Amino acid sequence: MQLIRYCIYLVLGLSLGGCIQPYAPEVLTQPNNFLVVDGFINTRGVTSIRLMRTRNLQDDSKIPVESKAVLYIEQEGGGRFPLTETAVAGTYTSAPLQLATGRRVRLYIKTQAQREYASDYVAAKATPAxxxxxxxxxxxxxxxxxxxxxxxxxxxxxxxxxxxxxxxxxxxxxxxxxxxxxxxxxxxxxxxxxxxxxxxxxxxxxxxxxxxxxxxxxxxxxxxxxxxxxxxxxxxxVKQYALTAAEYAYWEALGKNTENIGSLYDALPTQLTGNVHALADAAEPVLGFVGAQSVTQQRLYIDRxxxxxxxxxxxxxxxxxxxxxxxxxxxxxxxxxxxxxxxxxxxxxxxxxxxxxxxxxxxxxxxxxxxxxxxxx
Structure with a gap:
């Protein structure tokens, strides 16, 4: 990701333009290491969640992952379903699940550093065909x-x-x-x-x-x-998902942000409010929105x-x-x-x-x- 550079253009009779001084806004250079939660609760199948950490815009190194965490899906009023880390570090999956439509569920996370996070409870939605x-x-x-x-x-x-x-x-x-x-x-x-x-x-x-x-x-x-x-x-x-109004608003805002920076996992130019929170510090930024829905899909072929x-x-x-x-x-x-x-x-x-x-x-x-x-x- 290239550092943003601002140019001042001078007009002196003729159009003479050039960068007088590159300018890096402070927000682009401050270190950040915020948790990113990528995935959703699949109410009719296997849930897959990726945990990552943000990086600065000028940092082109590999996206850091959050490994060795404890994850489970929690039903409101009782019931837990664990997710296990796969061979791909930072990716966690559940067993195939059948969760009742309308039942409120959330995702719980405890990192290797013993920091706890959880998404808001959301009602499980059924996605139409x-x-x-x-x-x-x-x-x-x-x-x-x-x-x-x-x-x-x-x-x-x-x-x-x-x-x-x-x-x-x-x-x-x-x-x-x-x-x-x-x-x-x-x-x-x-x-x-x-x-x-x-x-x-x-x-x-x-x-x-x-x-x-x-x-x-x-x-x-x-x-x-x-x-x-x-x-x-x-x-x-093609995979289709039914969203809540809040989840739709999150994805809409995320789309506008990523049109500007080109990646879901870099630091964002505007603050997104998802539904995942640090349990010990409500002010800690966490990126991600964990919805709960079934998935419908359909395949199409086109021949020459x-x-x-x-x-x-x-x-x-x-x-x-x-x-x-x-x-x-x-x-x-x-x-x-x-x-x-x-x-x-x-x-x-x-x-x-x-x-x-x-x-x-x-x-x-x-x-x-x-x-x-x-x-x-």
Whole structure:
């Protein structure tokens, strides 16, 4: 995160501008180490909570996590459900839960330093089903939408997240591999791969001004007509959450803040009021809002055959093959040349190895060659 710099511009007949002096506001440089609570209480499944610490805007080091804490979900009037730290430090999960809609619950946290935190009690909400995830071709590409409704009229506030997955290939298909004793035929596929990406922007909508609790064609994301995600086959898994008015307000404010700084876990330019508090010191800032709701989801696929035939997709590669040995060059031992993995043999033509860089040949550099369990061709 770059330090903000302010410039004073002078106009003396001609426009002469320049930074007279960089200025770092005090709020940007003061040390901070506030607790960040990321997650929600899943009333119909596994609850996953991440605990982190804030960092200064100019600090580009790895986000610090809060490990070895004690967490549990507490029902008002009794009942506790523990969360256990996973192999990913700072991430805690519960067993699958079935919590009654309307029952008030909260999250309790005790850090390794024995500091206690808790979220406010909130009533567990039931999230309505997603009616449909749809898409339409427009002048700028493919626009995806979410559609939902609640016949009871009790939801009104909605949030969405999504996970994208797409198939791609490397620039060239390698038929050969290096081994310490020989160049042999390649048994493993490193040409076809899959990549994935989670949504980063905050997606919210409400139906307060509508007579019916219906969300129609909420725009989730736009895929440009040149997007490499659409080159072969694309999938999106949309997750929907029912929010309370207070939780909606928190996410709305968080969205405005992160539009300015670009990260959920840096110190924020304006103070957010969440619903997590330090039990021993009410003045201690804590970032996060822990809601309680079920989650509904729906998956959509888009195949290349469903898109205009004249669309040309970017590949992300700028690659060429070379030959070994090079023209008019002395012989080269291929076992030595390919040994460090910088280059990968592709095929042999007229007694010469055609090869390229690993970044161009091995698709695992950008994703995985293991087909996702959910993937449908």
């Amino acid at each position: 997603i009616d449909a995830v749809t898409w339409r071709i427009g002048p700028d590409g493919v626009q995806l939408y979410a559609n939902t409704h609640d016949d009871t009229g009790e939801t009104r506030y909605y949030r969405w997240e999504y996970e994208e997955t797409w198939k791609f290939t490397s620039a060239f298909q390698s038929m050969l591999q290096w081994t310490p004793t020989a160049i042999t035929y390649r048994p493993e596929n490193i040409f076809n791969c899959w990549d994935d990406e989670n949504s980063t922007s905050i997606k919210l909508s409400n139906t307060l001004k509508l007579t019916k609790d219906v969300v129609a064609d909420y725009p989730l994301t736009l895929l440009p007509a040149t997007s490499p995600k659409l080159r072969f086959r694309y999938s999106i898994l 055959t469903e898109l205009p035939t004249d669309w040309r997709f970017e590949t992300g590669y700028d690659c060429e093959l070379a030959e070994l040995p090079p023209p008019l060059a002395p012989p080269v031992n291929p076992l030595v040349f390919f040994r460090d993995g910088t280059f990968i043999p592709v095929e042999m033509i007229n007694g010469k190895y055609m090869y390229g860089t690993a970044d161009c040949i091995d698709c695992r550099k950008r994703g995985t060659n293991v087909k996702p369990a959910f993937w449908q061709d």
